[in-house]
Amino acid sequence: MSSLSNPPLVLLPGLLCDAAVWEDQRTRFGAQRECQVPDYGTLDTLTAMAEHVLQHAPADRFNLAGHSMGGRVAMEVTRLAPERVLRLALMDTGYQGLAKGVAGESERAGRLALLKTAREQGMREMGRVWARGMVHPDRLDGPVFEAVLDMIERRTPEVFEAQIHALLNRPDASGQLAGIACPTLVLCGRQDTWSPLSRHETLAAAIPGATLVAIEDAGHMTTMEQPGAVNEALAQWLRAEARH
Structure with a gap:
């Protein structure tokens, strides 16, 4: 090929x-x-x-x-x-990299709050909150949005935690x-x-x-x-x- x-x-x-x-x-x-x-x-x-x-x-x-x-x-x-x-x-x-000061701490807090939701309510429910900013507003609750939620649901809180760590410590x-x-x-x-x-x-x-x-x-x-x-x-x- x-x-x-x-x-x-x-x-x-x-x-x-x-x-x-x-x-x-x-x-x-x-x-x-x-x-x-x-x-x-x-x-x-x-x-x-x-x-x-x-x-x-x-x-x-x-x-x-x-x-x-x-x-x-x-x-x-x-x-x-x-x-x-x-x-x-x-x-x-x-x-x-992660912003200094208040902006960086706000990002950190937001990501960790999503992780808490994923652990307590499941990945798809976390995605319903988090992913609404991912797509054009006209596609909310349409097939593309549902496909995004399907992807999120295939992942685990452990994967989410690892990738959050990577992003919060990004170069x-x-x-x-x-x-x-x-x-x-x-x-x-x-x-x-x-x-x-x-x-x-x-x-x-x-x-x-x-x-x-x-x-x-x-x-x-x-x-x-x-x-x-x-x-x-x-x-x-x-x-x-x-x-x-």
């Missing part, structure tokens, strides 16, 4: 997500190349997740796309082994952006309130030659909300000449 002319595509899911978040992308690109979606298990740092990705990648060199927390893992992969990443796509994500990737040398796509839903477009504009401006794409009529879950538009952006990215 994959070859030197069609190197693998490694697709990194975000917090509590699994291969379902990339279902349409795997359908679109899987006939031409191997598409792998790693599972982080209960790894509890972004560095450990990145090392896991590198250890299990289907080839020495590959294309790498990360959504949400997966985008942070992708940047860590690129920091650890830049020579292995042919192309990089960062989608609905962030790159800064600040700001210093590595100027050194990213492979073709890079920065993509965001126009209505993403979790990882707003303004942040992606700053991110794209900091990476030499990066391409910024805003996906219309989409919130945070762009790959599921607007798969056609996302797939077209990824197809153009995969046609960019990779670093040799």
Whole structure:
């Protein structure tokens, strides 16, 4: 399936997500190349997740796309082994560390409160509260929202705790952006309130030659909300000449 002319595509899911978040992308690109979606298990740092990705990648060199927390893992992969990443796509994500002071403590408290809800009421009930900000308001309680809840329900509070730990202790990737040398796509839903477009504009401006794409009529879950538009952006990215 994959070859030197069609190197693998490694697709990194975000917090509590699994291969379902990339279902349409795997359908679109899987006939031409191997598409792998790693599972982080209960790894509890972004560095450990990145090392896991590198250890299990289907080839020495590959294309790498990360959504949400997966985008942070992708940047860590690129920091650890830049020579292995042919192309990089960062989608609905962030790159800064935990904020100092009140803002950081507020994030910590909010995440731990969700974990408490997950333990006491179950993952799906936690998701009903947490995930309402994930999708465009027009899709609340529709099939995409239910699919997001299904993903969350497939995870456990133990996985949630590990991934929260990873995010609360996330590295600040700001210093590595100027050194990213492979073709890079920065993509965001126009209505993403979790990882707003303004942040992606700053991110794209900091990476030499990066391409910024805003996906219309989409919130945070762009790959599921607007798969056609996302797939077209990824197809153009995969046609960019990779670093040799």
